[in-house]
Amino acid sequence: MPKIDASDGSLNALTRAVYENQHQRIAGDDTAFQRIYDIYENAEFGIPAGWWSGKKALDAGCGNFGAFMLYLIHRGPAMVHGVDLGTSWIEKLSASLAARNVDPERFTLTSGSVLDLPFPDASFDFVAVNGVLVHLDSMAEIEKGFAEGARVCAPGGYYFTSYGPCGGLMMDAIFPALQAYYRTNADFHRFIDTVTPAILHDAIDVVVAETKKRMGLDLGADFLKPLFHEDFCVFLQNYIQRPTDFSNECTPEVVEDLYQRNGFTTVVRMNHFVKRGDIRKYFAPLHYHADHPVSRVLYGAGFVQYIGQR
Numbered sequence: 001m002p003k004i005d006a007s008d009g010s011l012n013a014l015t016r017a018v019y020e021n022q023h024q025r026i027a028g029d030d031t032a033f034q035r036i037y038d039i040y041e042n043a044e045f046g047i048p049a050g051w052w053s054g055k056k057a058l059d060a061g062c063g064n065f066g067a068f069m070l071y072l073i074h075r076g077p078a079m080v081h082g083v084d085l086g087t088s089w090i091e092k093l094s095a096s097l098a099a100r101n102v103d104p105e106r107f108t109l110t111s112g113s114v115l116d117l118p119f120p121d122a123s124f125d126f127v128a129v130n131g132v133l134v135h136l137d138s139m140a141e142i143e144k145g146f147a148e149g150a151r152v153c154a155p156g157g158y159y160f161t162s163y164g165p166c167g168g169l170m171m172d173a174i175f176p177a178l179q180a181y182y183r184t185n186a187d188f189h190r191f192i193d194t195v196t197p198a199i200l201h202d203a204i205d206v207v208v209a210e211t212k213k214r215m216g217l218d219l220g221a222d223f224l225k226p227l228f229h230e231d232f233c234v235f236l237q238n239y240i241q242r243p244t245d246f247s248n249e250c251t252p253e254v255v256e257d258l259y260q261r262n263g264f265t266t267v268v269r270m271n272h273f274v275k276r277g278d279i280r281k282y283f284a285p286l287h288y289h290a291d292h293p294v295s296r297v298l299y300g301a302g303f304v305q306y307i308g309q310r
């Protein structure tokens with residue numbers, strides 16, 4: 001996938017700014033927040049419920065809405081630590097967790113990079129680097145970031161890393177084309193940066209009214225609007241605004257090799273069902289049937305995420 005030229009060192013700031021806005025939308029939209037929270041509730045981490053008591057967890061690259069931190073806090077560990085770039089996210093994440101009734105004593109938030117985590121070796125029983133590594137600058141950085149997460153994971157601890165959809169029509173062709181157009185076309189760039197459900201619903205209204213006027217036909221399109229809500233807008237931004245994207249390079253083989261080289265013996269690829277309410281609900285179940293020819297063509301190697309234990 002093409003990436004922007006951020007050779008002046010601005011990549012971190014750009015990535016953080018892009019996600020700060022997207023995460024604020026998610027923090028302010030209970031449907032989007034809950035959908036993402038439910039991903040973790042429905043995922044099979046393979047960790048016994050009683051394991052968490054007294055444990056220390058790290059969410060490296062936690063972002064500023066906190067669905068995964070909330071999931072971790074609800075498991076009942078002694079402390080959950082969040083790390084991300086810069087400091088402007090800290091107040092926002094604190095507010096999002098406070099709005100969801102989290103006791104501030106249950107977590108800490110620290111500025112830092114996954115390339116140089118500000119913690120001693122083996123500090124945590126559970127480490128997550130969730131949707132972060134694919135946004136780094138190179139495969140060399142991805143290896144370094146992976147090794148940093150592994151370094152702070154204690155013997156016997158769990159290491160969860162998530163990369164995203166890998167290959168297929170969506171990631172090999174459609175999203176790279178949309179990303180390239182976003183970078184070169186000012187109108188599309190502005191549209192994606194400001195897209196709201198209202199704009200999309202208005203377009204549906206125009207189509208319905210125009211069809212009625214010119215063809216005397218009722219399109220029966222009422223079902224369409226609920227398929228294009230806030231969560232869909234954030235999805236568009238998430239996949240189109242990203243400054244870099246190494247999702248296609250982070251294949252199952254590459255990630256399994258990273259776990260092996262960093263000393264993880266038990267490594268399990270996770271598969272999760274995401275309950276969606278927007279247009280994607282018509283496609284999401286195909287993720288569960290990776291060998292179906294349509295799934296294979298659309299999603300290639302599928303969603304890549306693993307949990308390993310030392």
Ligand SMILES: C[S@@+](CC[C@H](N)C(=O)[O-])C[C@H]1O[C@@H](n2cnc3c(N)ncnc32)[C@H](O)[C@@H]1O
Pocket residue numbers: 012015016019060061062063064068083084085112113114115129130131132135136
């Ligand atoms: C797609 S968001 C994922 C956020 C969160 N982990 C989640 O799954 O909802 C990517 C996050 O990675 C963070 N990030 C990117 N590069 C990073 C780095 N070098 N160190 C720490 N965080 C980084 C971004 O600031 C952003 O919050």
